[in-house]
Amino acid sequence: MSASHLHQLIAALPLQRGAGEPLFRQLYAAIKAAILDGRMSPGMQLPPTRDFCRLLAVSRQTVLNAYALLTAEGYLDGAVGRGTFVSRDVPLPVSASAPATASGLLRPLSARGQGVVAAMRQVAFHRGPLRAFRVGMPRIDHFPFDVWNRLEARRWRRPDHHFGYSDPAGYLPLRELLCVYLKASRGVQCTPQQIVITSGSQQALFLLSTILLAPGDSAWMESPGYRGASGPLRAAGARVFPVPVDAQGLDVAYGVAHCPQAKLAYVTPSHQMPLGVSMSLPRRLALLAWAAHNKAWLVEDDYDSEYRYTGAPLASLQSLDRAGCVVYVGTLSKVLFPGLRLGYMVAPPALADALVQAKAVMDRHTAIVPQMALADFIAEGHFGRHIRRTRDSNAERRDLLVRGLARELDDQLACGPADSGLELCAYFRAGHDEETVSRAALARGIELRPLGHYADPAAGPECATPSGLLLGFAAIPPDEMAHGLQELGRILRGR
Structure with a gap:
């Protein structure tokens, strides 16, 4: 030059x-x-x-x-x-003449990478401000953030050895307290050494799918069911086998007849997502018998069992397990607030150490200060009071929605089970296209989740999902709920 x-x-x-x-x-x-x-x-x-x-x-x-x-x-x-x-040691720049991939990537993703990316494409994420009838959202304005801030600040003022690298299994005092809580509220039989704290239940589902299944293994999945669980299964390379759900929960006999070789089954027995039914005792026992006989794993996702409005919470599937085949997965997103990103697994004793090692590979350990604050929150009684307060609030808003549906839309929608959870399903009485209704509602500022969103596209006619909507109520203020019901009525009546 x-x-x-x-x-x-x-x-x-x-x-x-x-x-x-x-x-x-x-x-x-x-x-x-x-x-x-x-x-x-x-x-x-x-x-x-x-x-x-x-x-x-x-x-x-x-x-x-x-x-x-x-x-x-x-x-x-x-x-x-x-x-x-x-410097002559600086290498010459790489030529840019090589053709780019269609996506603009330097080279295509690996087959595994493509599977991971594709697995969650069908999962719906919350976007924009809260509005009727957003699903999966707790009532955040009831959370005592002043108490939480005080507990966290106290921990920050007194840093100790836990502020270094921590146990991948999680903060031991928190695991001890969760052990006591789960035994009392859900009948879960465990020791603190069986509990692994995770960054939300989604991480737990990914870890379980990754270490329990080999590519090509079959896994039962409820259909309709939670897409956030089928995503990790597919990302692990599993063959997801849709199993229908009826009024008694997962149809175990169907799964045994059509896919007896499955290595894992994912279930929501206490409050099925999205239909809201509870798995009957005969079905639970049949599922446990199949898993024990076939040495298959059962993943019990108990995502919102704290919120049962008629009687005490149902006992967990894990409490009936005598073969060590159930992994119990819980989340604190629905009880406290989603941004906390804390969940946990209760593993059979023989599996616990492997899950701890897998957790360490993924992120070493979940953030320690929120775990410490939560342990204090539970130990000082705030956790129990918060659950009681939010259960009462959720029940009031559930009643508002049920009465509003009966008053405004009884000729259009039939309510499904409404005895637990943060949302309820409503079935169309007349022929309506779910997607058309949802798009029209979104244009009017209403967020609806079609039941068809939870259906497995590969499922056969035996897994046909009833036509309807999933309506969240816990986080929706009464005025917003009333407005949403009025607008939904106009849409369904073609006004």
């Missing part, structure tokens, strides 16, 4: 005077970029610092500082009396 071309290149280096970043850092970055993209080639001699100052109208100290940083990182070589050169 001629001296004149080099001077033009230097004069064109982008510097923003008055910016927050010092000029020497900007100059360092500009020269580094010119070297890496080949505009300044290995072995090229740079002008003396005084010439550099004149071309860019900067101080000599600015140039000297930039040169020093580039030399320290190996981009420049130089010595007094010899000059400054682009």
Whole structure:
């Protein structure tokens, strides 16, 4: 490169005077970029610092500082009396002539990567402000954030050895308290050593799918069912086998007849997602017998069992397990608030250590301060009071929705089970297209979740999902709920 071309290149280096970043850092970055993209080639001699100052109208100290940083990182070589050169050890830039993939990636994702990405494409995520009838959302304004802030602040003021790397299984005092709570509220039989704290139940489902299944293994999945669970199964390379759900829960006999070789079954026995039914005792016993006989794993997702409005919470499937085949998965997103991202697994004793090691591979351990604050929150009685308060609030809003549906839409919708959870399903009495209704509602500021969203596209006619909607109520204020019901009525009646 001629001296004149080099001077033009230097004069064109982008510097923003008055910016927050010092000029020497900007100059360092500009020269580094010119070297890496080949505009300044290995072995090229740079002008003396005084010439550099004149071309860019900067101080000599600015140039000297930039040169020093580039030399320290190996981009420049130089010595007094010899000059400054682009290092010959900097490799030539990679040619950009290779054709790009259709997605713009340097090369296609691996088959495993494509499976992981594709697995969650059908999962609906919350977007925009809260509105009727968003599903899966607890009532956050009831949470005692002032208490939580105080508990966290107390922990930050007294850091201890736990602020280093922690046990991948989770904060032991929290696991001990959860052990007591789960025994009392859900009949779960466990020790603290069987509990693994996770970053939400979604991480638990991914860990279980990854370490319990080999690519090609079959897994039963409720249909309709929670798409956030079928995603991890597919990401692990499993063959997801849809099993129908009726008024008694998962149809175990159907699964045994059509896919007896499955290595795992995912179930929501206490409150089926999305139909809201509870698995009957005969079905629970049949499922446990099949799993024990076939050495299959059962993943029990108990995502909102705290919110049962008629009688005490149902006993867990895990409490009936005598073969060590049930992994109990719980979340605190529905009880406290979703942004906390805390969940847990209760594993059979023989599986617990493997899950701890797998957890350590994924993220070493879940953030420790929220675990410590939660342990204090439980120990001081705030957890129990919060559950009682939110259960009463949810029951009131459930009653408002049920009465509103009967008053405004009884000729259009029939309510499904409404004795637990944060939402209820409503079936169309007349022929309506779910997607058409949902799009029309969204245009009017209402968020509806079609029941068809939870259906497995590969499921046969035996798994046909009834036509209807899943309506959330826990987080929806009464005025917003009333408005949503009125607008939904207009839509369904074609107004």
